[in-house]
Amino acid sequence: MTFSPQLEARFATLLASYPPGRERSAMIPMLLYAQDELGSVTDELIAEVARRTGVTPLQVDEVISYYTMLRRKPAGKYHVQVCTNVSCLLRDGDRLFEHACQKLGIENHGVTADGQFSIEEVECMGACSWAPAVQVNYEFHHDVTPDKLDRLLDELKEKR
């Protein structure tokens, strides 16, 4: 399996960061970086990461199925993550999530037909001070109201 030179360089650094025989420690960051490049964790990627970290594909699958941030199906170009954990919930994070679902016309873990947006209800993102919080890909958005979210999504829609 071939990756971009940048990703290969990252893999090399990661695998060298752990003592010999402990290459499996690099598994999670490798999967996260590879997922960004490929859009999701494919069977081929699982086999490749297993080979490089010296574990079985099943052991990689154990990790992927445990962590929600590792996805077996591609997300949208913009992956909208709405927190509904305690602090955000107290500030109407749950309603914000429902609003986002309605606006995009999809359910939790869904992807819009054009592949532009996907949505996920997530647990605490560490942004409680500015609840409710939303994360789009790696960008944080604070004190989000339904109006602010509409504007944000419209902007992104135009950006394409």
Next chain:
Amino acid sequence: MPDPVKFTIDGLALSAPPGTSVIDAAKKAGIEVPSFCYYEGLTLVAACRMCLVEVEKMPKLMTACTLPVAEGMVVRTNTPQVHTARKYMLEFLLTNHPLDCPVCDKGGECELQDMAFRYGAGESRYTETKVHTPEKQFSPVVFFDAPRCILCYRCVRVCDEGMGVKALGVVSRGVVSEIAPNHGDHLECDECGACIDICPVGALTSGTYRYQTRPWEMTHVGTICTHCSDGCKTTLGTRNDRILRGNNRDRSGINGEFLCIKGRYGFDFYDHPDRLQAPLVRKDGKLEEVSWSEALAAVANKFQQVLGEEGSFGIIGSNHTTNEENYYLQKFARQVLGTNNIDHHRTGDVVTTLDALSGKTGKLATVADLYRAKAVLVLGADLALEHPLLSFQIRANYRHHQAHVYVVTANPVREDKYAAAVVRGRDYASLAARLKAEPDLAILFDDSYKGDDIRAVVEFGEQLGIPVKYVPLVDRSNSRGAVDMGLTPELLPGYQPSGQPGLHYDEMAAADLSVLWVVGANPLKAGASRKAGFLVVQDMFLTETAAQADVVLPAACAYEKNGTVTSGTGELQRIERAVNTMGAKADLEIIGYVAREMGAAAKMGPWTPDAVFQEIRGAVRGYNVPMPVLVTGGAAGTTPINGRVAADARPDLVRSDHNGLFASGTLGRYSKILNSVVESRQSR
């Protein structure tokens, strides 16, 4: 040895070596700390939280499995807090457990039931709907019921650590996490069933045993597996004269709890529909069922007639019949029929090995030695496939004692993964320097080493300057016993030279003998036509050889008779009758009846296993073992000679079948489960 640590558990002043876990220390003192995930010999996961104990000066309850004892530590396992914790843990484990105990295979021998009975709460606070998922079939052997699983990880660990296969894992998390096989929806593994056996609940169940019986309805008979030469004890659960399962949960054999697919499931050939249940005599060119008395008379009369005409006899014995049968057969051949044409299919050059080691004592490694040796050298053999117990022992030795394993084989083998050094080919001499630095060594070699190769290996081992033990690997459940009992023309029982010429296995099959008598062997397997004037075959099935016979006598299988067998590593063990198949008789009995018909009963002596074994004890050096060890189901080491073997070892006659995990010669052909595993693999 560092000073022992002193501590108290439940008021008892105890001491133990540093590093001992509290759970082990408590167990040794006779205090039970309940646990599911803790399992002797496997790594710790502290997943089940059942072993929580109170420790003075520690702020909360501690898991006794992961807590090492410390100087002055005060542990309490019998306090209200501990009792409450156990109740809560069980309540938690039972949240989604289906409580289908009345139909569950495990009901009656379930650790969760036992724990709930002893430590559980009378009621549960959970009223929510239980999470349910349908059962899955992972392979012909393994079924999985996720709701019953308590996620103790025993199966995952025994497969990875014990077997070195890593075929099971745990996917997802929280309430939906479950055991998963290595290939999406199915398993590709050794199909050994260790995961099923080690499961404390009924989550993993066996394809052959599930829903067959309640455990308490069975009778349990400890006997020795009849497939390979490793000599594993298998405890057969029987009901109404049928074998329902094999396992070794009491861990009383040399194999501990280890069994491969053959030991655990491969017994099923015994009730194959093709099993012979009446003697057959050829009449007008066709084999017809007759009574035992008619068949025995036909054999005895023919033997008498040929004796009178001074015709020739040839006798081919078996490498999977008992020592008693082998001994009795060669005695019959030599004393009643007056012939030295007696042989069996030899699967390892035991004779040369013993000769090369003459004058040295304690040179044959036992199964236990392979777990204790500081270093192991494997020559030629793919142990994981052909000698799964020995492979398991060496792997356990590596895991528990960091033994150095050296592999010298033509092809990649499972031992490569943790080997200290791997050499492809046969150049073991290149390891000399490293081996000399080891404290001691066990060398195993397969049939690709014979004759002078073995002498070279022994010479190499003996010049290393360290204690070295050897294992000449053989194939079948009693290959070693067959040579020990003198089933060869060159050697009498106990490796005494016969001093007489005699035809060998292949020669007999091809010779124009007046009579060829085949007991538990299939010399015409390859499709050759019989040459002998009269062919008598004792077997369980109508093999290629039996199909050409004049008389076929239906033989009992190893699970239907008593006697002793000798494993490849020299352990003498008793086999015990578990069931009966109507019409079949033990080979020993058949030989005895033929002797009686010929009026040779007095000469031959009684044909009961115990009587013949007493004779063997006197006649074969090393077999005079302590009877209590044997009688109580133990294994006694044997060294049948400690001097030169004054006969040609004929290494050219040695050839192993190299049966893998899912093959076992004729027996394998008639095992439904072995065939179903092979078929399911081919269909993928």
